[in-house]
Structure formats: C-alpha cells, structure tokens
Amino acid sequence: xxxxxxxxxxxxxxxxxxxxxxxxxxxxxxxxxxxxxxxxxxxxxxxxxxxxxxxxxxxxxxxxxxxxxxxxxxxxxxxxxxxxxxxxxxxxxxxxxxxxxxxxxxxxxxxxxxxxxxxxxxxxxxxxxxxxxxxxxxxxxxxxxxxxxxxxxxxxxxxxxxxxxxxxxxxxxxxxxxxxxxxxxxxxxxxxxxxxxxxxxxxxxxxxxxxxxxxxxxxxxxxxxxxxxxxxxx
Amino acid sequence: xxxxxxxxxxxxxxxxxxxxxxxxxxxxxxxxxxxxxxxxxxxxxxxxxxxxxxxxxxxxxxxxxxxxxxxxxxxxxxxxxxxxxxxxxxxxxxxxxxxxxxx
Numbered sequence: 001x002x003x004x005x006x007x008x009x010x011x012x013x014x015x016x017x018x019x020x021x022x023x024x025x026x027x028x029x030x031x032x033x034x035x036x037x038x039x040x041x042x043x044x045x046x047x048x049x050x051x052x053x054x055x056x057x058x059x060x061x062x063x064x065x066x067x068x069x070x071x072x073x074x075x076x077x078x079x080x081x082x083x084x085x086x087x088x089x090x091x092x093x094x095x096x097x098x099x100x101x102x103x104x105x106x107x108x109x110x111x112x113x114x115x116x117x118x119x120x121x122x123x124x125x126x127x128x129x130x131x132x133x134x135x136x137x138x139x140x141x142x143x144x145x146x147x148x149x150x151x152x153x154x155x156x157x158x159x160x161x162x163x164x165x166x167x168x169x170x171x172x173x174x175x176x177x178x179x180x181x182x183x184x185x186x187x188x189x190x191x192x193x194x195x196x197x198x199x200x201x202x203x204x205x206x207x208x209x210x211x212x213x214x215x216x217x218x219x220x221x222x223x224x225x226x227x228x229x230x231x232x233x234x
Numbered sequence: 235x236x237x238x239x240x241x242x243x244x245x246x247x248x249x250x251x252x253x254x255x256x257x258x259x260x261x262x263x264x265x266x267x268x269x270x271x272x273x274x275x276x277x278x279x280x281x282x283x284x285x286x287x288x289x290x291x292x293x294x295x296x297x298x299x300x301x302x303x304x305x306x307x308x309x310x311x312x313x314x315x316x317x318x319x320x321x322x323x324x325x326x327x328x329x330x331x332x333x334x335x336x337x
Contacts, residue, residue, distance in 0.1 A: 022315065029320045043240055050244030053251075055275065060243060062282050067291065070239030074246070080278055081247035086271045088254015089262040097255065106252040162327030165302030168287040169323025172303065175279035176310045187273055188280035195281035199289045211281030212274060219270035 004124040012125060016116050016132035023054075023112050024140020030057055031148025033167050036158030037065035041149040048145040052138060053110050055174050056080045059208070062167050068205025076205070079212050087114040094118065094126045108134025187218050298337045302327035 027048065034044040039061060047057050056077035063073035088109045094117065097105050108130065117130035155161055178184050191211035198207045262268060287299045305326035309319045331337050 026317045026320070029317060039236070043236065047240055047244065050241065051247045052244075053247055055279065056243070056247055059278065059282055060240070062286055064236070066285055066289065070236045074239040074243035076278060076282075077243045078246045078250070079274055081243075081250045082271060083275050084247070084251045085254035085257075086262065086268075088251055089257060089259055092255045092257075093259055095255075102255050103252060106255050107248055109251040109254060160328060160331065162298065162302055162324035162329075162331065165287070165299040165327030166320045166324035168283050168299055168303045169306035169309075169320045170316075171279050171282045171286060172306050172323075173310060173316045173319040175276065175283065178276050178279075184273075184276045187276050191277035191280040192284035195284045196288060196294060199285065199294060200292050202292075204291070207285055208278060208281045211277045215273035215277030216270055218277075219266065219273050222269060 004122065004128065008125065009128055012116075012120075012128045013132050016129050017136050019112050019116055019133050020136025020140060023137045024144050026054075027141040027144030028148035028151070029166060029170060030054065030061075030141075031145040031150075032152035032155075032158075033058070033065075033148075033163060033170065034061040034145075035149045035152040036163040037061040037167075039064060041146070041153060044149040045142065045146055048142050051077065051081075052107060052141070053081055053084055054141075055083070055111075058167070058170055058174070062171065063205040063208065065164065065167060066204045069203065072203075072205025072209060076208050076212070079209070083111075084109050087111075087118075090114070090118055091126075091130065094120070094123060095130055096123050096127075105131070105134070108138060110134065110137065112137055183222070187215060190214055190218070298327040298330040298334075301330050 030048065031044055034047065035041060039047070047060065051057050051060070059080050060073040060077040063076055064070070088106070091109060091114060095105070113130050113134035116133040117126040120126040120129055152158070152163070158164060175188065179188060191214050194214050195207040195211040198210050202210070283303070287303045288294055288296065302323035306319050306323040309322045314322070
C-alpha cells in the first residue's frame, strides 16, 4: 500500500466515506419498512448484520409484507445475492486478498464497495476504496437500521404514513439505473407482467420467483452477440 | 420459521459473496453466466415493484400505492437520491389516504 500517494489516498477515502454516509442513511428506510412488514426490531437488525446486502434485505421483508412464506423471501433474497458473487469474481484479482483476509472481507462485497474499487488503476487504490466504503456502509447501515426500526415501531399503523408505498419506491430506485439499457426495460416489463399474471393463482412470494425464471429464460434465448452496455452496479 | 429464514438466507448471502472472491475469474467469462446474472436483478426487482404496488393478497388492485409509485418515477427522473425517492413515495400515499380515507 506504500505505493499509493497520500493525496490520492485521501481523495479515495473522502469519496468512499461520502458513499458510505449516503448509503448508511437509507438503512433508516429499511428498518422502518421491515418492522412495518411484521418483523421484530431484533430480526430487522440481524438481517442487516448477517445478510448485509440492501436489495436482498428489502426483498426478504417485501415478500414478508405481502404475506409470503419466509422460505419464498429467503429464496428471493438469495437470487438477488448472486449479484455479489459476480462482483466478487471481478474484485478478487484486483483486491488480491489471500488467506484469512478473504473470508473476513467477503462480507463487505456489495454494490457500493464494488463501484468504489473496481475502476481503480492499482490494487492498493482498489483496496482503500473497497475497505473504506465497505466498513463505513457496514457501520452506518446497521446503526440506521436500528434507528429506523425503533422509530417505525413507534409510528403505529404503517399504512397511515404510506410506508407500504415506500417499499415499491425503494425497489424502483434500486431498479432504475439498470433501466438505461433497452433490453433491461423489456425484461423488466415482462417480469412485472408475469408476476402480476400469476398473483391470482399462486401464494404470496411465488410470483417474484416465477419472474426470476423469466430472466433465466431470457438469458438463454438472447443471442450471445448482444453485448450489454457498461452500467453501474446499483 | 422466520428466524430460520433470516439466518439461512443471511449465511447463504455471505457464502455467495465469498464464492465470488474465491472462484477463478474465468467462471465469469462464460457469456451465459454473465447474461443471466445481469438479468436476474432486473427481473426480480421489477416483479417486486409490481407485486408490492398492485396486489392485495391474491387480488390485483390500484390504490394509493400506485400514486406513490408514480411520484417515485417523477423523483427518479429528477435524479433524486434514494432516500428522497422512498420518502416521496410514502408521503404521496400517506397524504392521499388522509384526503380519501380507505384508499
């Protein structure tokens, strides 16, 4: 790490902390939405500590909110979690963590830490971006999850404050950057239509998994020549 | 049951992260893996939006949540940050219900 100039190092740390603070803050919305979905404050905090990947956590409580079985929520969360495997594949050679460092840093592989490290031109710069972003998001995400969950518990009926509508808004915000790609817009519309189509004939939680199947099918049917444009991880 | 799902899915998500750091990078080079992995979040998130906003149990409905979603679209088009988008969606639905109880 000694090869990294101190000015560059400071700039990376500053940018990474900015991302960490912005991301950590919306842990508040996760905490509030999770208790509105019927999870306890402790369950909500354990989700943020152990799962620690925003989209999967929102999906888990989203399925719970619609009355789905916990198993459906878990499967949806895991399918969304496969994204982090891809990030890890890209990050592994760049970060160059070996031995005990690999299992300890793996927990920090999320959208934001990937975005703040994968574009760096040296391993040292990538490690500073990855660790600063990952650790600051982890600390603040968990703190604000607790704050949001406790505050949400005091509110009473979540529908009065439109918290049920907040869940849809949160998912759309996570989806939005990916819709820049025209092919993704078509996939998104198909998935939404398929999910709504099977809602009347399945139990809650299943429609979302069926929509995941649409993605697999589309991936198999799209000709390999279609190269996707570069997009940001979130 | 909920606890098992939380712990199981949590550990599973960690293992998915660890697998990425541990597997050789050439796994990613398979075009099919790359395409499918790219599409899964799009399909799941779009389905979650639809189910969250337009269903009530096993019935399809349009209520204040749809207005909340429309407000979120406007906020996103104006490049609002995540927290603002979520707040706008909630506030829109909450205010509508205040004006039209039962919506």
